[in-house]
Amino acid sequence: MVRSTYEKRVARQLLLILSPSLLLLLAFVIYPAVYSVYLSFTNEALTGAAALNPRFVGLRNYSRLLHDAKFWNSLLVTFLFVVGSAIIGQFVLGLISAILLRRDLAFKQLFSSIILLPNAAPEVVAGFMWISMLAGGENATLSRIVMFFGMTPTDWLQTFPLTMIIVVNTWRGIATAMILLTAGLSTIPSEVYEAARMDGANPSQIFRRITLPLMMPTILLYMLISAVSTIAVFGLVYALTRGGPGGATEVISIYIYNQSFTAFQLGYGAAVAVVALVISLILGIAYVRAMKVQV
Amino acid sequence: MNRTALVGLCAITLSAFATLAQAETIRIANHGQAGINAMKSTVARIEKKYGITVEVVEYPSPDKDYMTKLLTELGAGNAPDIFSAPTTAYVADMVAAGYLAPIGAEFKAWDGYANFYDVAKQLAVSPDGETYVMPFMLGIQEIYFRRDVLDKAGISTEQPKDWADLLARAAEIKEKTGAYGLLFPAGVSWGTGAFDEGFQHLLVGSKTPQLATDDGKLDLTGEGVKDVFGVYKELIDKDLMPTQPLLGPEPWVIPKYQMFPEGKLAATTCGSWCYIFDWGRESKNPIPDVEKVVGTWTIPGQTGGQYVLANLAAPWGVNAKAENLELAKKVLMEIGSVETQVSYAVQIGNIPASKAAAQDPEFQKLTELVPIHAAAENGVYLKQAAGFATVAEGVARATEALLRKETDAAGAQQILVDYAREILGEEAVK
Structure with missing residues (x-):
């Protein structure tokens, strides 16, 4: 009986301590998400008659999505963007950086600082900086470099728009990947490597049989964070291309913005946002299951 | 107390x-x-x-x-x-x-x-x-042309009589000078400019000069709409207008502030402000003696006439x-x-x-x-109707497809109609 009263008191205290966070979550995460779901069933708009008298339209927005080629294009662009920049670019380069930084390299600290620098620049500033490097004409940085090697310069953001945003996002995300993967690497006991070397394992075998399997939980955690955050990337792409040319870089976040704030169709934009949320949730659940972690 | x-x-x-x-x-x-x-x-x-x-x-x-x-x-x-x-x-x-x-x-x-x-x-x-x-203020657009470039090449600077004459002049400029002959704003990046600074100026001189019907609907299926897209199509396909810069994030910068002052673009639509701010005394890249060197044409009608669209x-x-x-x-x-x-x-x-x-x-x-x-x-004007902002965005999308050579005039019109119907609903579009 005494124990039960104590537990109740602890439970009340916990609730009290957690209530500010719960309230904040409710106000700024749960409520907007639920409201977005509600909006997606209406024809709510920022202007026109629907702004004055929005109507419940049932599943019309979702049915429109199915036939909207631009929506499917944005999903494809997002998939390529996530795979190219988060899964391949950031992960591979982050892992290489993490492995290199475990060794006694000359200029190790300078190397780490260079990798961390992209995170110091705000997204939009980084975007404009890259515009000056990738612009058309003979004065842009990349054009000068290729001209030095006797190649023809081009307007990189026009000719290879998706590749360029993948490169820029990779550049920006290496630091996060490196930090997480360095943490993962540091959890592998050095004795395991020593034992492997004594057994005659070569570096490739050590990497494939020891490093990768032992780092798998960290890699999966990184993949989860990276994939979900890359789906939500907006500022960088908006500053670089605004989704153009011709929708070639219209990732889903830009598509949601364009529908909601360029076409002013809040209801339809909300429907796209709900689909993006569901995709992120599915990805999250898949990764969590893969990690076999109880959440 | x-x-x-x-x-x-x-x-x-x-x-x-x-x-x-x-x-x-x-x-x-x-x-x-x-x-x-x-x-x-x-x-x-x-x-x-x-x-x-x-x-x-x-x-x-x-x-x-x-x-x-x-x-x-x-x-x-x-x-x-x-x-x-x-x-x-x-x-x-x-x-x-x-x-x-x-x-x-x-x-x-x-x-x-x-x-x-x-x-x-x-x-x-x-x-x-x-x-x-x-x-309180009017936006009036005309075609501004490089008189010096045309004079030097022996090309007429007279007011073009109709669309065919305008396009022929643009082709002549390209042939004799190598410069682009005419620019009409186009594409999504230009925002409402594709409609406000280009499309509607041709439309008022077309066979179907209004988009708003008497019952407040939008009629985007008119022959004039298709014909206006046809002008864009011809300019783009014959390489008479620069297309690549128009697909970038600030499409007006290269054609208007670099190519036109350098004489690499000989004619473009522009507003009354261009003489002062784009190439004149307040410009960062002014054209010397701009009022003499740069002349203006009003926008001709499809089969004749001149239109000052306000x-x-x-x-x-x-x-x-x-x-x-x-x-x-x-x-x-x-x-x-x-x-x-x-x-x-x-x-x-x-x-x-x-x-x-x-x-x-x-x-x-x-x-x-x-x-x-x-x-x-x-001045003449387009009768207003609800949905014009959507039409402007639809024109931007349609002209972008033309810039990317993905469609023809009829296809561009269909893009506009489909977009307007998608956003405004079937009931708003005739």
Whole structure:
């Protein structure tokens, strides 16, 4: 009986301590998400008659999505963007950086600082900086470099728009990947490597049989964070291309913005946002299951 | 106790006075440094005349970003008391959304009303017959051409008679000089410019010159619409207009600020401001002797005639939810004064909508604008309808497909129709 009263008191205290966070979550995460779901069933708009008298339209927005080629294009662009920049670019380069930084390299600290620098620049500033490097004409940085090697310069953001945003996002995300993967690497006991070397394992075998399997939980955690955050990337792409040319870089976040704030169709934009949320949730659940972690 | 009650009472009274004082503040949305500068003397005059405080709220400069923020605030019910729309195209939709207070009675009773050009008055009338905006400035576009480039190559600088003549001239320029012959704004990155600064100017001279039907619907299936896209198609397919820069994030920069001054683009549509700000005395890359070197053509009709299409530039309106509607409307009339119009003409290069500006000594100094102001007497206009902002975006998408050579004129028209139907619903589009 005494124990039960104590537990109740602890439970009340916990609730009290957690209530500010719960309230904040409710106000700024749960409520907007639920409201977005509600909006997606209406024809709510920022202007026109629907702004004055929005109507419940049932599943019309979702049915429109199915036939909207631009929506499917944005999903494809997002998939390529996530795979190219988060899964391949950031992960591979982050892992290489993490492995290199475990060794006694000359200029190790300078190397780490260079990798961390992209995170110091705000997204939009980084975007404009890259515009000056990738612009058309003979004065842009990349054009000068290729001209030095006797190649023809081009307007990189026009000719290879998706590749360029993948490169820029990779550049920006290496630091996060490196930090997480360095943490993962540091959890592998050095004795395991020593034992492997004594057994005659070569570096490739050590990497494939020891490093990768032992780092798998960290890699999966990184993949989860990276994939979900890359789906939500907006500022960088908006500053670089605004989704153009011709929708070639219209990732889903830009598509949601364009529908909601360029076409002013809040209801339809909300429907796209709900689909993006569901995709992120599915990805999250898949990764969590893969990690076999109880959440 | 009594002392405490007295202090409390004083606090409540002070707070009430403070609230009352706040009610006499009028908030005005403005964007772009030039617009804010143009409004400075007007703000001081209003504050002095009505004994109120005018708070100028600065908004993002690009039109699209400005409208996004403004419409979001209007939707949320916390927008400023007075604001402008970038062009006429947004007004009918803002009226339908209930954002704008009617000002017809005050505008007509105002002593400045009689001096406004008819085209300005008519452009300010919404589809429901009421006036909701002060049509204080006009946007008038023409084709600006490099007279020196054409003269040197022996190409006629006479006003083109019709579309065929205009296209033939562009082809001749390309053939004889290697320069691009003509630019009409196009593509999504140019925003509403594809419609406002290009498409509609050709449309008014086409076989189907209006988009709004008598019953308030949009007719986008007219032959004229397809023919206008056909002009774009020909310019693009024959490489008479630069396409690659138009697909970038700031499509106007390379053609207008680099290619035209360098003579690599020989003709382009542009507004009255171009003589001053794009290539003239206020430009970062001026063309020496610009008024002699650069000539203008009005936009010819499909089979003849000349069209001076007028658009409202930044029409101002009163928030329907303004705390003090009467005061806000009085302030709006001050914004419509000739003095403010001339101030905007000086700062931005648009054309005052009042004929009285012609007698203003400050306006007379703007020699580049005086003849264009006079030409507004013969201005024509597109009848407004709800959904014009959507049409502008649809034209941008359709012309982008043409720029990318993904479709033909009929396909571009279909893109426009499909987009308008998708956004506005079947019932809004004929």
